[in-house]
Amino acid sequence: MTTLVELDGAARWFGAGHTQVTALHPTSLTVGAGELLAVMGPSGSGKTTLLSLVGGLDKPSAGRVVVDGQDVGSLKPRELAILRRRTVGYVFQDLNLLAGLTARENVAIPLELDGRSIGEARAAANAALESVGLASLGDRFPDDLSGGEQQRVAIARALVGGRRILLADEPTGALDSMTGESVMRLLRAHCDNGGTAILVTHDAAHAAWADRVVFLRDGRLVDEAHPAPNPELATTAP
Amino acid sequence: MSVRYGLLALLDEAPSHGYNLKTAFERRTGGSWAINIGQVYTTIQRLERDGLVESLGSSAGDDERREYRITPAGRAQLATWFENPVVAEAPARDELTIKVLLAVAAGDVDVTALLQRQRRASIEQLQAYTRRKAKADPKRDVAFLILLDALIFRTEAEIRWLDACDARIRSLASAAAAPPTAGSKETDG
Numbered sequence: 001m002t003t004l005v006e007l008d009g010a011a012r013w014f015g016a017g018h019t020q021v022t023a024l025h026p027t028s029l030t031v032g033a034g035e036l037l038a039v040m041g042p043s044g045s046g047k048t049t050l051l052s053l054v055g056g057l058d059k060p061s062a063g064r065v066v067v068d069g070q071d072v073g074s075l076k077p078r079e080l081a082i083l084r085r086r087t088v089g090y091v092f093q094d095l096n097l098l099a100g101l102t103a104r105e106n107v108a109i110p111l112e113l114d115g116r117s118i119g120e121a122r123a124a125a126n127a128a129l130e131s132v133g134l135a136s137l138g139d140r141f142p143d144d145l146s147g148g149e150q151q152r153v154a155i156a157r158a159l160v161g162g163r164r165i166l167l168a169d170e171p172t173g174a175l176d177s178m179t180g181e182s183v184m185r186l187l188r189a190h191c192d193n194g195g196t197a198i199l200v201t202h203d204a205a206h207a208a209w210a211d212r213v214v215f216l217r218d219g220r221l222v223d224e225a226h227p228a229p230n231p232e233l234a235t236t237a238p
Numbered sequence: 239m240s241v242r243y244g245l246l247a248l249l250d251e252a253p254s255h256g257y258n259l260k261t262a263f264e265r266r267t268g269g270s271w272a273i274n275i276g277q278v279y280t281t282i283q284r285l286e287r288d289g290l291v292e293s294l295g296s297s298a299g300d301d302e303r304r305e306y307r308i309t310p311a312g313r314a315q316l317a318t319w320f321e322n323p324v325v326a327e328a329p330a331r332d333e334l335t336i337k338v339l340l341a342v343a344a345g346d347v348d349v350t351a352l353l354q355r356q357r358r359a360s361i362e363q364l365q366a367y368t369r370r371k372a373k374a375d376p377k378r379d380v381a382f383l384i385l386l387d388a389l390i391f392r393t394e395a396e397i398r399w400l401d402a403c404d405a406r407i408r409s410l411a412s413a414a415a416a417p418p419t420a421g422s423k424e425t426d427g
Contacts, residue, residue, distance in 0.1 A: 042401070042404070042405065203394075204360070204364055204393070204394050204397040205368075205390055208364035208365045208367070209368050209372070213361050215354065215358070217354075222354065224358075225361040225365065227362060227368075227369055228359075228366040
């Protein structure tokens with residue numbers, strides 16, 4: 001399995017001396033192509049910090065974060081921006097779609113920022129919308145879409161142009177259970193097609209779509225879960 | 239209880255015999271709720287004794303061949319069952335709840351570690367259910383998916399309860415550690 005994300009003793013702290021706050025203690029972790037990783041833990045345990053480091057939104061105070069072969073800590077701002085536009089896609093709980101742009105235009109933004117032609121960006125946006133089951137809704141504005149549809153547009157935007165690493169921070173937080181499940185099926189399909197996704201969530205039913213669930217506590221990885229072999233379903237009637 | 243009403247519901251659709259009832263019951267309940275044929279016959283005998291089903295044709299035939307149909311009284315009791323919610327008379331005594339309560343009281347048990355071991359085991363169970371769900375066909379396997387949803391939501395509720403126990407114990411510990419006037423500060427992360 002190709003490693004797409006690697007944390008090698010990566011740590012993040014803020015401030016110095018006795019006011020120093022450590023958000024993430026030195027942490028080592030690898031995530032491979034095809035793998036869906038869920039990160040669980042209470043508020044303040046370092047989940048979002050970990051995701052920000054992988055997404056190139058923040059740099060480690062110590063250790064290394066390697067994303068698709070690139071050491072994030074050593075990248076210049078311009079190179080980081082390119083990493084975010086071409087390799088890593090982000091999906092948040094708050095959808096952050098631009099209300100004045102159609103679904104298709106929202107999805108095309110990362111490619112247009114990356115200097116692609118409008119025609120090329122548009123074609124890739126259509127393909128991404130199709131992959132999340134929204135081929136026919138490209139001309140709609142976000143306000144005319146349901147919460148679940150908006151989140152699928154956000155996923156299409158995160159994946160557009162073939163980005164392989166999807167980072168999702170509570171992507172199902174505002175959705176009802178069936179809609180949340182359809183979002184999880186999309187993340188699962190992305191990974192089954194050779195992509196990688198890291199999902200931060202407090203929702204166990206959604207974390208359970210992952211191949212591996214890691215638990216953070218007070219900035220430390222404390223445990224890891226893998227699917228149980230063949231669970232017994234209800235086998236006897238009362 | 240549910241086997242009794244399950245058989246009544248099946249007989250309400252069409253008369254049937256024991257073995258058919260067994261396979262239909264298992265199919266309806268998601269293909270994973272096995273009942274043995276002996277249980278089916280005992281239940282039918284009780285239903286017959288109570289006048290809720292009656293056997294068709296000669297009573298000389300063997301158990302396997304004998305067909306049964308629902309009576310008007312059986313139909314009425316089935317309707318009452320569907321119309322009334324299922325309310326547990328008393329919360330079930332649950333080993334995990336008791337274990338956590340005793341661990342908290344014991345004082346020398348690492349409750350946080352106990353909760354995490356349980357959380358990991360429950361998530362692993364949830365992952366396994368979810369894998370089955372991912373493979374199921376949403377149109378063809380409706381009964382199986384509804385059964386899986388029941389198991390998934392029950393396990394999820396257990397994990398939420400573990401998280402709540404954990405948070406309660408942590409807030410007790412931090413209240414004990416902090417001076418009474420200091421405000422608590424938490425960063426989200």
